[in-house]
Amino acid sequence: MKWLLLLSLVALSECIFKIPLKKMKSWRDNLRERGLLKDFLEKSPMNLTAKYFPQKSMNATLQESLVNYLDIEYHGTIGIGTPPQEFKVVFDTGSANFWVPSVLCYSPACHYHPRFDPQQSSSFKATQQTFSIAYGTGSMTGVLAYDTVKIGDIEDTNQIFGLSQTESNTFLAFTTFDGILGMAYPEISEAGATPVFDNLWNQRLISKNVFAFYLSSNEKNGSVLMFGGIDSSYYSGSISWIPLSSKGYWQITMTSITMNGTVVACDGGCQAIVDSGTSLIIGPYNEIDSIQAAIGAIQNANGEMEVNCSSISDLPPITFNINGEEFPVPTKGYIKQKSSSCTSGFSVTDLNLWILGDVFMRQYFTIFDRENDRVGLATPAK
Structure with a gap:
C-alpha cells in the first residue's frame, strides 16, 4: 500500500505541472536527461527504502574485537547509557539475557568490577521487573531496565538489560569480564527480555540475521565477533551447514564421537549445543569418562584431568560426526599444555547434553544463522 500511495503521489505531481504548462518537462524527465534520476531516487526522502532503512545501516557488518584470556574466555567491550559506561562482556551463545554489575549490587563479587550507575545516564529507563539466572558455574539476580547500548559504531537504543543485585562469589568475583551478553534465542530468555542481537535486527542496524565467531588459539590476539555478515577472509574452503534440532539454545544433533574410527562417546546419536560462553567440551559423566580413559587423563590434586605430556604425540584427533560430516579436534586442540603440565579439554555435566565450547x-x-535456524562450520584461515 505504501508503494502504491507513493507512485500515485508521483504521478499526481507530474500531472499537476504538465497540464497548465505542457511544454515544461517534469522533474523526472529533467533528472533523467542529466543522468541524475537514479541517484535522486535512491537518496530522496520519497524513497521508502532510503527513509526507513538507511543504506549505511542495511549494509552494516559490525566486527567486534575479542580479547582471548588464557584460552579460557573471550570478551569484548561495550558501552551502556548516555554517556556510555564501559563493560567487558562475554558474548554467550549459551544464554539469552544481557546483564552487567550495578550500583544496586552489594555482593563482594560486584566490587571487583565496574558497576553501572543509572543516575549517570540520561537515557536510562527503569522497570520494577526482577529476574534471576543460574549458570553452570555461578548465578545472579537483578532488575531489568532499558538504555542505549553501544557496540562498536552501532547504537542499540531502548535495549532491555539486567542490573545485577546479587552475584555468586565463587565464580563471578574472579572473572576478567564484568557481565554476560546472551546470544541464544529469545525462547530461553529470562523474564521474556529481548536479546541484544534480536534488537539489532529489529531496528535494522545490521543487514543480515546472522553472526559469526573467529576464536584465536594459544592466547593470541585477533579473535572477532561479526554481526550482520560474514567476512570470508577468516575462513577457507566451503561452509558446512548444520540444521538446528531445537531452537532456544543453538542445539544440533551429533551422530557419534570417534577416535581412530572407533566410537568413544555419543554412540547412536546425541544432542549438543554450540556455546561460546563455555571454555571446554562438556558431556555426560559416563561419556566423558570414556574419553578421559582413552586419552589417559587422570584427576590431579587440583581436580583437573591431567594427561602425561610425553604421550600427546601418540594421541589421535577426536572427531565429532555431525550431519554426515566429520569435524576433528586435533590433540593440541583438546589438550592444553602449560610448561610441564598438560590438561584435558573435556569436562562433565549432569545434563544429558553435550556442550561444544571454546x-x-x-x-x-x-x-x-538466525534466518535459516542453522549453524555453519568452516576451516579457519591461517
Whole structure:
C-alpha cells in the first residue's frame, strides 16, 4: 500500500505541472536527461527504502574485537547509557539475557568490577521487573531496565538489560569480564527480555540475521565477533551447514564421537549445543569418562584431568560426526599444555547434553544463522 500511495503521489505531481504548462518537462524527465534520476531516487526522502532503512545501516557488518584470556574466555567491550559506561562482556551463545554489575549490587563479587550507575545516564529507563539466572558455574539476580547500548559504531537504543543485585562469589568475583551478553534465542530468555542481537535486527542496524565467531588459539590476539555478515577472509574452503534440532539454545544433533574410527562417546546419536560462553567440551559423566580413559587423563590434586605430556604425540584427533560430516579436534586442540603440565579439554555435566565450547569453536569459523535456524562450520584461515 505504501508503494502504491507513493507512485500515485508521483504521478499526481507530474500531472499537476504538465497540464497548465505542457511544454515544461517534469522533474523526472529533467533528472533523467542529466543522468541524475537514479541517484535522486535512491537518496530522496520519497524513497521508502532510503527513509526507513538507511543504506549505511542495511549494509552494516559490525566486527567486534575479542580479547582471548588464557584460552579460557573471550570478551569484548561495550558501552551502556548516555554517556556510555564501559563493560567487558562475554558474548554467550549459551544464554539469552544481557546483564552487567550495578550500583544496586552489594555482593563482594560486584566490587571487583565496574558497576553501572543509572543516575549517570540520561537515557536510562527503569522497570520494577526482577529476574534471576543460574549458570553452570555461578548465578545472579537483578532488575531489568532499558538504555542505549553501544557496540562498536552501532547504537542499540531502548535495549532491555539486567542490573545485577546479587552475584555468586565463587565464580563471578574472579572473572576478567564484568557481565554476560546472551546470544541464544529469545525462547530461553529470562523474564521474556529481548536479546541484544534480536534488537539489532529489529531496528535494522545490521543487514543480515546472522553472526559469526573467529576464536584465536594459544592466547593470541585477533579473535572477532561479526554481526550482520560474514567476512570470508577468516575462513577457507566451503561452509558446512548444520540444521538446528531445537531452537532456544543453538542445539544440533551429533551422530557419534570417534577416535581412530572407533566410537568413544555419543554412540547412536546425541544432542549438543554450540556455546561460546563455555571454555571446554562438556558431556555426560559416563561419556566423558570414556574419553578421559582413552586419552589417559587422570584427576590431579587440583581436580583437573591431567594427561602425561610425553604421550600427546601418540594421541589421535577426536572427531565429532555431525550431519554426515566429520569435524576433528586435533590433540593440541583438546589438550592444553602449560610448561610441564598438560590438561584435558573435556569436562562433565549432569545434563544429558553435550556442550561444544571454546575448545571446539577454536577449530572452526562458526556461523550462527538466525534466518535459516542453522549453524555453519568452516576451516579457519591461517
